[in-house]
Amino acid sequence: MHVVILGNGVAGVSAALKLRELQPAWEITIVSGESKYHYSRPALMYIFMGHMRYQETKPFADSFWAQQRLELVRAWVTRIDTSEKKLELHGQAPLGYDQLLIATGSKSNKFGWPGQDLDGVQGLWSLQDLKLLYANAERARKAVIVGGGLIGIELAEMLHSRGIHVTFLVMESSYWNNILPDGESGMINREIRAHGIELRLETQLDHVVDDGTGRCRAVVTNHGDEIDCQIVGLTAGVSPNIAVLEGSDIEAGRGVLVDGNLRTSAPDVFAAGDCAEIRAKGDERNTIQQVWYTGKMQGEFAARGLAGKATGDYDSGIYFNSAKFLDLEYHTYGLVGRHIAGEENLYWEHPNGKHAVRIVYTDEGVIGLNTMGLRWRHEVCERWLRDRISVDEAVRRLEEPYFEPELYFRHEPFIRRAFSEALQQPTEGAL
Numbered sequence: 001m002h003v004v005i006l007g008n009g010v011a012g013v014s015a016a017l018k019l020r021e022l023q024p025a026w027e028i029t030i031v032s033g034e035s036k037y038h039y040s041r042p043a044l045m046y047i048f049m050g051h052m053r054y055q056e057t058k059p060f061a062d063s064f065w066a067q068q069r070l071e072l073v074r075a076w077v078t079r080i081d082t083s084e085k086k087l088e089l090h091g092q093a094p095l096g097y098d099q100l101l102i103a104t105g106s107k108s109n110k111f112g113w114p115g116q117d118l119d120g121v122q123g124l125w126s127l128q129d130l131k132l133l134y135a136n137a138e139r140a141r142k143a144v145i146v147g148g149g150l151i152g153i154e155l156a157e158m159l160h161s162r163g164i165h166v167t168f169l170v171m172e173s174s175y176w177n178n179i180l181p182d183g184e185s186g187m188i189n190r191e192i193r194a195h196g197i198e199l200r201l202e203t204q205l206d207h208v209v210d211d212g213t214g215r216c217r218a219v220v221t222n223h224g225d226e227i228d229c230q231i232v233g234l235t236a237g238v239s240p241n242i243a244v245l246e247g248s249d250i251e252a253g254r255g256v257l258v259d260g261n262l263r264t265s266a267p268d269v270f271a272a273g274d275c276a277e278i279r280a281k282g283d284e285r286n287t288i289q290q291v292w293y294t295g296k297m298q299g300e301f302a303a304r305g306l307a308g309k310a311t312g313d314y315d316s317g318i319y320f321n322s323a324k325f326l327d328l329e330y331h332t333y334g335l336v337g338r339h340i341a342g343e344e345n346l347y348w349e350h351p352n353g354k355h356a357v358r359i360v361y362t363d364e365g366v367i368g369l370n371t372m373g374l375r376w377r378h379e380v381c382e383r384w385l386r387d388r389i390s391v392d393e394a395v396r397r398l399e400e401p402y403f404e405p406e407l408y409f410r411h412e413p414f415i416r417r418a419f420s421e422a423l424q425q426p427t428e429g430a431l
Helices: 010-022 041-048 127-138 150-161 182-194 292-306 378-387 391-396 412-423
Strands: 002-006 027-032 070-074 077-081 086-089 099-102 106-108 142-146 165-170 198-201 205-210 216-221 226-228 231-234 238-240 256-258 269-271 276-278 320-325 328-334 344-349 356-362 365-372
Touching: 002 010, 010 027, 010 292, 041 127, 041 150, 099 292, 127 231, 142 150, 142 226, 150 165, 150 182, 150 231, 182 198, 182 320, 182 328, 182 344, 182 356, 182 365, 216 231, 256 269, 269 292, 328 378, 344 391, 344 412, 356 391, 365 378, 365 391, 391 412
Parallel strands: 002 027, 002 099, 027 070, 099 269, 142 165, 142 231, 165 198, 256 276
Antiparallel strands: 077 086, 106 238, 205 216, 216 226, 320 328, 328 365, 344 356, 356 365
């Protein structure tokens, strides 16, 4: 049996490793045009800022793949032929398969802005994007970042670290407030501005201005303001990278359409990770999960399906995500900012604006947690949400998820006092 995995990101590699475990004798090939070896995509910013070298972003030694009998093919796939069960490769002979996993990840969004294809205009998703950024940064004094997501703030920090003045265009009234509650979003607004990055809220890109040589020299916003720049970062989200499906009979919507077992419409073809769109049951909206840990989970789940050992439908479990907004760490668990019927919120923020905790709960118990500038233990937060402990119990047990270095300042007594007052309860145990 020969299984080909298209894509060497976290979903593809997780699938390959799990499949090798389940089927030691099978032939497994990983195909990627971006790089030969798997690397940590979130570490791109640290390479650019000089904190890491590319070699240090690879979780496995180069010799690991041969030891695991995983063949690596560096090639761009131009077409998937499901009738002949083969991949057509650019400049190379076709590659046959018995089963195929599509794990091609995401790509940076473009929305047809005039000038979006000028030199100096780019996204940040691949090693090729990083190489382009090095070249663009050499001649840049000013940059404009379009889009207030996680990649946007990373790119802003990267360019700011090179002494390039950054203007950040965010269409929302507050940074990422389509995801974050007002308190946390406001904290990040202040953090961005405190670092000297110019934040323009409720502002969108209208078009990019050509300098007459095919390179950007400015952007014009929807308010008619012209902002000089030599780099335009397009970071208005990502979407499934499914261009490889063109000319195939594999059904697609926003992403590669799959069922609950991550099977596509084509025989012996699965999809996992950022590129997969899971068909919903009933009237619910199809699901695309573009988070690192769900990529890993989907990859491993797809491997079980490829190996003939799948049981039940894929379930990502309790939602989790984390990020770093300049010097401000963020962690979220469960249902926060979803406006669930009957939900209540407890929110504490330190007067210094650098630490915050939010507990979201209903009559049935705690359903979501946010921390800003504080680290809580993942396994404890997940257990609280899985067990639906009461908000009263969560307030009593604030020390349980605490995860900070020894001698670090403890905030729980102050958080407990604030939450207890909000709940009109005694502050037993508070200092």
